Amino acid sequence: MPKISQEKKKQRQTVILRTALNLFSQKGYYLTSIDDITKEAGISKGLIYTYFKSKEEIFFELAENWHEFTNTPSLDDSLTDVVPQELPLSEKLIRVWDETVRQWTPENLDFARIKFEFWLESSKNEILRERMKEKARRSLTIVEKIIIQSKPGADPEIAAAFSRLWWAQVDGLTAYFISYGKLPAEDEMNRIRRIILHLCQYFDD
Amino acid sequence: MPKISQEKKKQRQTVILRTALNLFSQKGYYLTSIDDITKEAGISKGLIYTYFKSKEEIFFELAENWHEFTNTPSLDDSLTDVVPQELPLSEKLIRVWDETVRQWTPENLDFARIKFEFWLESSKNEILRERMKEKARRSLTIVEKIIIQSKPGADPEIAAAFSRLWWAQVDGLTAYFISYGKLPAEDEMNRIRRIILHLCQYFDD
């Protein structure tokens, strides 16, 4: 007979994860202490251990599902609206890019930062890597699907390769902006966009 | 009359930095202790402080000059050989890519990992960011220069944008392989390469 309802417990867990995500994003995992998290979350230091068995577990949990604790709409959702079926493939793809870039606000760059932290850790930790795998695959398929839908005859492996390169480019740019600490100027973005458009025409020939 | 020659001192400094780079690469900055470094470098705990005034300084030093402590040839050097003047631009660029990719060995991916650690820290640390700036600029110019040399009439700002996108894509792919813990299969690389080639033709029209 738990004194606290399952629901309440779930809610609190969410608060903890959201708080931890925020702090990890701002200061990084190692510079964020359990004290920081519990204070910010408004609970006592001991209590956090009834929800998570260690600081590492919180990190793992977030590495897997961090997107749930963000206010950013997932790309999946936002894209269904911006990519009408009737457009040519390159047009669809550039819209995906536009949508992605639209989300590069200073606030979201904080979250981008922690994404790299997750990557970094996963590269050192087999278990974490396993747990993050499925997540990674999912975003890859977004672009893949668009390609296959537009060009049903396209080689799925080529679509996959394109998709990987696509996200590589997105993540690489994100990394630059994170490390520079600021977003790119608008005219620079426009120039980049034109090159991306060229890239998107890969399947046109 | 100094007990140890300037040269010897430099050598030892190099040993320390190399050791630190290795450990930071494998375990990350925060999980590597001064103890780890000195033990691995075969020196006493105190000695490291005659070479560097803090652990952070070692990290900063590496963030700025880590390439010197790797066995990887710097891209600058290796590229002058692989990019003969008479080739068309897209051919030149794809050779740069080939050369870049050729260096993605498991050992070097370890170093790539620390590059992201530097990025991550620099995003939280103004001083580090300043110190890394020039380095970042340098690699950007490699591709810029190739473009300008081949197409003297090209808009330098477009060349810069292309260059940024180019390295974004490279770094993004690196990030993937780091987080996956393994290099891409050869045939996947070939598929990606073909798309890159398409990208390289941006200036052809």
Place this chain on the structure above:
Amino acid sequence: MPKISQEKKKQRQTVILRTALNLFSQKGYYLTSIDDITKEAGISKGLIYTYFKSKEEIFFELAENWHEFTNTPSLDDSLTDVVPQELPLSEKLIRVWDETVRQWTPENLDFARIKFEFWLESSKNEILRERMKEKARRSLTIVEKIIIQSKPGADPEIAAAFSRLWWAQVDGLTAYFISYGKLPAEDEMNRIRRIILHLCQYFDD
């Protein structure tokens, strides 16, 4: 709902300060380690930092309020009893002296020793000096007040000068006995007392 009551917490703080005072008195500030204090106080090393944020803070706290952590009654209190109003001034003053000297037990000389340590540090440390100022002023006023009460017409500045000299002489004697490691012989004290009595007659003319 706090695990430990405010009172208990205060108590523990007192234990720490008392222990620190004892150790500082015996071995000096620099030769007393946090380890020494916590072991002697029977607490864990880490716990001390929930009560004080640094070793220096403990020292500062004691410099300001060390008298509270001694079993010596404060002069203020003990004097009100020994100085009846109707006595002539010199008689009052010599009683203050008697009372002061009565407190020069070997145990208290230990505490006297740390007083000099506080002085020494305060001479090198602006902040400490500031914090000790009020304390110093307070003991000065004891004698001042007695003079003014007995001789309402006395120049307050002369009373202040007398008071300063008075305590200088007390502290100087204390210093001697500290450095000799033992209290003066009784007959020597009697000789000194007679000279002090002469000094006390300064206001008699």
Place this chain on the structure above:
Amino acid sequence: MPKISQEKKKQRQTVILRTALNLFSQKGYYLTSIDDITKEAGISKGLIYTYFKSKEEIFFELAENWHEFTNTPSLDDSLTDVVPQELPLSEKLIRVWDETVRQWTPENLDFARIKFEFWLESSKNEILRERMKEKARRSLTIVEKIIIQSKPGADPEIAAAFSRLWWAQVDGLTAYFISYGKLPAEDEMNRIRRIILHLCQYFDD
């Protein structure tokens, strides 16, 4: 056959002691490192150990003979001039006081500070106490001698007691000024002087 002459060695020892005295005076014994001393003295770190077997020994040496390494004239010397035989005792004594006070310059207060440090250490260290004893006795006798010379019939023990009180008062005032970090204002000194003069008349009756 020593490579360096005895004389040269003595000279260097003096340089070390003088340097150490300066540093100890300013920063205190514990906050002065061997490095500080050797750098300031212009010798190598190792060399100091051919002159003194430990940092403590330097301190001991100074505790015993620090006056030799100061530029302050010793009171002994300066007093023979200021105390002509024909003056009444109280007049002689006040001149001693004047001469003492004349030496309270900010620079000398630095040395006064270290005197307290020596006292403090000696109170914790039997050996040091033994070594400093003779020195302490010497300054006591200055006033004793003056008294006995003026009043040949005076009880030597009373002269000794007066002398002790005399120096207590001097040292106590010094302590105040050290801890306040500044010298007393001139008019305050004049008021104190007048009280001292009263004290000096002790033997007049």
Place this chain on the structure above:
DNA sequence: TATGAATGAGAATTCATTCAT
């Protein structure tokens, strides 16, 4: 459940002293 006091292993750094050159 919830609290936050308590623990103690471990971290970075300092520094007197030694010793190879």
Place this chain on the structure above:
DNA sequence: AATGAATGAATTCTCATTCAT
């Protein structure tokens, strides 16, 4: 004699985790 690199014990302080209340 002289140098200053090298040592390593000791120091202060932090922090994830436990546990009495």
